[in-house]
Amino acid sequence: MHNHHFLIDNKLKELTEHSTTTWPIALYHTKIRDHMSGYIPLHWHDEFQFVFILEGEAEFHINEKILNIQQGDGVFINSGCLHMAKDANGTTCTYICLNVSPHFITTNELFTTFVHPYMHASQTPFILFNRKDGWPNQIYQCIQIIQRLIEQTPAYYELELNIQLITIWKCLLQNRFQLTYDARKHDRNERMKHMLNWIHEHYHEKVLLQDIAREGQLSRSECCRYFNDILKKSPIHY
CATH class of the missing domain: 2.60.120.280 (Regulatory protein AraC)
Known part of the structure; x- marks a missing residue:
């Protein structure tokens, strides 16, 4: 067992190889x-x-x-x-x-x-x-x-x-496990990943709310609602 310091890619996916010897x-x-x-x-x-x-x-x-x-x-x-x-x-x-x-x-x-x-x-x-x-x-x-x-x-x-x-x-x-699927929640999670990915790829440029919203295929107000619900901050603040 060891301390864990990890890196993430521009899609926020953790890059760590989670394995011990040959086991995942x-x-x-x-x-x-x-x-x-x-x-x-x-x-x-x-x-x-x-x-x-x-x-x-x-x-x-x-x-x-x-x-x-x-x-x-x-x-x-x-x-x-x-x-x-x-x-x-x-x-x-x-x-x-x-x-x-x-x-x-x-x-x-x-x-x-x-x-x-x-x-x-x-x-x-x-x-x-x-x-x-x-x-x-x-x-x-x-x-x-x-x-x-x-x-x-x-x-x-x-x-x-x-x-x-x-x-x-x-x-x-x-x-505890509930075997239920909500397509809307899955879609919401995937849209959020796409918008965060776009920000991480373009944060060094001039980032506009409309660009972030377009990546998630959302209106600007709906984009802000996503960020406030999930990250408790605005897209631009993030």
């Missing part, structure tokens, strides 16, 4: 303020992400929602969702983070039924882990086992990794 899985120990920006900037990635707060408190922005997550609690972030994080309420936040490729959760035969539909469940961009609920403790315990397996690599640890990942996924499906 990675475990990070992150202190938010140690990042070069002082916070975790807005980005997205194809991997599922599981976060548990070890110290302090964090403010996560996931798509249009703002979540305050306290020590002992956590969050699951679905594939492809825009998110960022910063310290909250004057604390210094440290968290453990498991990133795993959706294709590594289970076998190809089971992937179509038990994983792929949930990747596109636009009504579930995240799932909060509240320690008072009890069931998230099983996920946290599995992550701790995964950490030991990665660090110690005992005999047959690859098989044990798969067991722990399937246990995590089954626990998530049994307790």
